[in-house]
Amino acid sequence: MSDQPQRSRERKTYETFHPPKRLLLGPGPSPVEERVLEAMSAPVLGHLDPLFLQCMDDIQEMLRYVFETNNKVTVPISATGSAGMEAALVNIIEPGDQIVVCIHGVFGERMLDIIERAGGKPVIVRAEWGQAIERRNIEAAFDSSKPRALAIVHAETSTGVLQDLSGLADLAHSKNALLVVDAVTSLGGHPVGVDRSGIDVCYSGTQKCLGAPPGLAPITFSERALERIRGRKSKVQSWYLDMIMVEKYWGSDRTYHHTAPILMNYALREALRIVCDEGLEPRWQRHESNHRALVAGIEAMGLQMNVGKPHRLWSLNAVRVPEGIDDARVRARLLNDSNIEIGGGLGPLKGKIWRIGLMGSGSSRENVLLVLEALQKALNAEGFSCASGIEAAEAVS
Amino acid sequence: MSDQPQRSRERKTYETFHPPKRLLLGPGPSPVEERVLEAMSAPVLGHLDPLFLQCMDDIQEMLRYVFETNNKVTVPISATGSAGMEAALVNIIEPGDQIVVCIHGVFGERMLDIIERAGGKPVIVRAEWGQAIERRNIEAAFDSSKPRALAIVHAETSTGVLQDLSGLADLAHSKNALLVVDAVTSLGGHPVGVDRSGIDVCYSGTQKCLGAPPGLAPITFSERALERIRGRKSKVQSWYLDMIMVEKYWGSDRTYHHTAPILMNYALREALRIVCDEGLEPRWQRHESNHRALVAGIEAMGLQMNVGKPHRLWSLNAVRVPEGIDDARVRARLLNDSNIEIGGGLGPLKGKIWRIGLMGSGSSRENVLLVLEALQKALNAEGFSCASGIEAAEAVS
Numbered sequence: 001m002s003d004q005p006q007r008s009r010e011r012k013t014y015e016t017f018h019p020p021k022r023l024l025l026g027p028g029p030s031p032v033e034e035r036v037l038e039a040m041s042a043p044v045l046g047h048l049d050p051l052f053l054q055c056m057d058d059i060q061e062m063l064r065y066v067f068e069t070n071n072k073v074t075v076p077i078s079a080t081g082s083a084g085m086e087a088a089l090v091n092i093i094e095p096g097d098q099i100v101v102c103i104h105g106v107f108g109e110r111m112l113d114i115i116e117r118a119g120g121k122p123v124i125v126r127a128e129w130g131q132a133i134e135r136r137n138i139e140a141a142f143d144s145s146k147p148r149a150l151a152i153v154h155a156e157t158s159t160g161v162l163q164d165l166s167g168l169a170d171l172a173h174s175k176n177a178l179l180v181v182d183a184v185t186s187l188g189g190h191p192v193g194v195d196r197s198g199i200d201v202c203y204s205g206t207q208k209c210l211g212a213p214p215g216l217a218p219i220t221f222s223e224r225a226l227e228r229i230r231g232r233k234s235k236v237q238s239w240y241l242d243m244i245m246v247e248k249y250w251g252s253d254r255t256y257h258h259t260a261p262i263l264m265n266y267a268l269r270e271a272l273r274i275v276c277d278e279g280l281e282p283r284w285q286r287h288e289s290n291h292r293a294l295v296a297g298i299e300a301m302g303l304q305m306n307v308g309k310p311h312r313l314w315s316l317n318a319v320r321v322p323e324g325i326d327d328a329r330v331r332a333r334l335l336n337d338s339n340i341e342i343g344g345g346l347g348p349l350k351g352k353i354w355r356i357g358l359m360g361s362g363s364s365r366e367n368v369l370l371v372l373e374a375l376q377k378a379l380n381a382e383g384f385s386c387a388s389g390i391e392a393a394e395a396v397s
Numbered sequence: 398m399s400d401q402p403q404r405s406r407e408r409k410t411y412e413t414f415h416p417p418k419r420l421l422l423g424p425g426p427s428p429v430e431e432r433v434l435e436a437m438s439a440p441v442l443g444h445l446d447p448l449f450l451q452c453m454d455d456i457q458e459m460l461r462y463v464f465e466t467n468n469k470v471t472v473p474i475s476a477t478g479s480a481g482m483e484a485a486l487v488n489i490i491e492p493g494d495q496i497v498v499c500i501h502g503v504f505g506e507r508m509l510d511i512i513e514r515a516g517g518k519p520v521i522v523r524a525e526w527g528q529a530i531e532r533r534n535i536e537a538a539f540d541s542s543k544p545r546a547l548a549i550v551h552a553e554t555s556t557g558v559l560q561d562l563s564g565l566a567d568l569a570h571s572k573n574a575l576l577v578v579d580a581v582t583s584l585g586g587h588p589v590g591v592d593r594s595g596i597d598v599c600y601s602g603t604q605k606c607l608g609a610p611p612g613l614a615p616i617t618f619s620e621r622a623l624e625r626i627r628g629r630k631s632k633v634q635s636w637y638l639d640m641i642m643v644e645k646y647w648g649s650d651r652t653y654h655h656t657a658p659i660l661m662n663y664a665l666r667e668a669l670r671i672v673c674d675e676g677l678e679p680r681w682q683r684h685e686s687n688h689r690a691l692v693a694g695i696e697a698m699g700l701q702m703n704v705g706k707p708h709r710l711w712s713l714n715a716v717r718v719p720e721g722i723d724d725a726r727v728r729a730r731l732l733n734d735s736n737i738e739i740g741g742g743l744g745p746l747k748g749k750i751w752r753i754g755l756m757g758s759g760s761s762r763e764n765v766l767l768v769l770e771a772l773q774k775a776l777n778a779e780g781f782s783c784a785s786g787i788e789a790a791e792a793v794s
Binding site for chain 2: 009012013014016019020021022024026028029031032037038039040041042043044045046049051052055058061062064065068069078079080083086110113114116117195205207213214215235236237239256257258259260261263267269270273276280335346
């Protein structure tokens with residue numbers, strides 16, 4: 001009955017997959033510690049097994065610590081970070097709602113796309129890719145509209161820009177709008193402080209600064225956000241991401257919604273244990289100091305950071321590709337010669353920056369030195385002679 | 398700034414999680430073989446690493462074999478089975494579309510909910526829970542409406558009913574409607590035959606007869622379904638599940654969409670290798686023969702199956718709870734005394750049936766004997782004296 005060209009639906013034989021151990025210093029996934037991988041090879045439990053329910057409770061408690069929140073609804077969505085973005089937006093938007101959306105990279109663009117699909121009316125605030133959003137432009141958007149929410153990316157993974165959130169909650173709340181924050185690349189590596197910052201909806205991914213494999217999207221909703229959701233006139237457009245239903249499974253009701261990805265939750269639980277053992281503040285400091293060491297090394301090599309100093313992410317470092325150098329060839333050298341993955345630029349920054357991630361256990365002085373050395377080697381091989389960045393990086397406390 | 402009651406967002410200390418090894422004979426997740434768990438502890442690759450792209454290609458090829466299809470778009474959705482259902486429906490439905498939806502259990506009800514959230518106009522065909530949908534009722538629905546699709550569950554996990562699909566594609570296609578089939582609990586355990594059966598959209602889960610952990614939803618779209626999607630007037634309401642974008646990542650473009658759950662894909666690849674090694678036909682036969690052995694044992698114990706013989710799933714067996722017996726107490730005994738998980742009934746069948754899954758590697762004669770023995774022991778302990786089912790089960794070839 002098929003009218004497609006013949007494709008091979010026959011049975012095939014494949015060898016066991018033996019991926020090499022790469023040093024993951026790109027925009028994520030970040031390196032996963034051995035004990036997290038080990039946690040995933042434990043026996044699978046049923047999704048309603050009393051022992052798995054306990055595992056879910058532990059995860060929720062530890063997520064509250066990491067998000068710095070008392071929010072009751074603080075759970076991992078059973079899909080990757082982008083589904084966290086979709087869950088954050090579709091739960092609070094009803095058709096016709098005006099939403100101020102800040103765009104200074106791929107993930108702001110993605111928010112815009114999701115807002116439009118949910119029937120929201122976007123009020124767009126833009127900055128150049130590589131710049132932060134300016135507060136006065138957000139204020140102007142609020143003055144010219146009656147928004148129900150302000151959506152902004154805290155850590156723009158596509159550009160390496162850290163967005164200052166201070167004062168945004170007061171601005172939003174004074175106009176009866178919710179503050180929605182993308183913390184995919186900051187949570188666990190930078191202070192986010194959901195309650196302190198007055199964030200109403202905040203989501204992240206497991207595969208960045210939290211150090212778990214990709215597959216879950218931690219998310220938290222304030223009481224103000226939950227009130228908005230409870231007062232909806234229409235159902236949330238996504239069944240899978242409907243937080244009222246998701247919460248009934250994760251909360252005290254334990255009502256079956258979907259089958260949770262059991263092993264991903266084991267992994268997240270173990271990764272969160274590591275975060276708790278280290279403590280948030282020391283973890284932020286580690287991310288900061290290794291970022292500073294990388295920057296010192298990069299600049300000693302005669303290369304330039306693409307983002308101005310006050311706006312640099314610690315977890316994701318955007319380095320300018322020198323004039324005349326082929327971005328992709330250098331990345332291929334790092335991957336093939338040194339087994340190190342770094343990222344390229346996206347959109348207007350394609351070919352113009354490298355993105356070096358120092359996230360979770362990947363943020364170590366040893367890795368900073370490894371990537372600086374490999375980058376110098378690759379650049380020299382491409383005919384761009386540059387000094388070593390090692391000494392400068394080692395000098396950073 | 399929080400106005401919620403104080404909750405514990407302090408740092409806590411948790412022990413390593415050591416779940417016991419349960420025998421998973423419920424409605425899923427099913428037992429996961431050791432080599433699949435081992436595959437998940439391989440080093441994490443980046444989602445655009447050339448070696449991971451090869452892993453993705455292998456998975457697509459093996460999924461075509463399992464679905465028995467030549468469909469180009471045959472991929473795992475990066476979320477659990479229910480997200481597969483949502484992806485199947487939201488991609489093909491535009492607001493106002495009439496959709497014939499067959500409901501004879503939880504998953505038909507879920508389809509209805511998703512259809513309505515997508516703005517579809519449902520034309521409902523019902524059967525009692527535990528019965529199959531009657532062909533003439535589907536025909537009547539087509540006569541009274543101009544549906545754009547027919548949505549039906551092949552294997553109703555909530556009731557243990559196998560739905561005959563024969564002739565449904567001809568019926569749907571003659572009226573310019575697509576055939577959408579939920580094969581979550583049948584794929585890999587029962588013949589589905591996407592191309593043979595003329596199915597346009599078919600989805601499944603990894604944690605049933607395919608023997609991988611939960612976390613992905615294999616799905617396939619026929620050329621007819623893709624034409625429908627390409628001709629849409631509106632964007633698909635879900636960004637995360639938009640197949641045009643998902644396909645660009647899985648297909649030749651390799652355009653970044655979201656970060657795939659790397660380790661879940663390693664697991665699925667290894668589970669599919671097991672399916673390919675065994676071969677589909679022997680795998681179906683194994684599921685059938687162990688089902689027959691279980692039924693023989695159950696009936697020898699004086700218990701009754703809840704579904705009529707022609708409509709019984711091999712992968713999920715609904716057994717009536719005897720009059721006066723507390724369903725949950727018996728299941729708790731199985732779990733606590735024998736480390737065996739079986740499922741209870743849902744909705745109108747709550748308290749009335751047990752659901753015994755024999756899926757993937759869980760479908761073995763040994764497991765049939767183990768669950769029969771444990772069930773007899775638990776029933777006797779609850780004061781319901783019954784004979785052994787072992788001999789009858791062993792006698793089945």
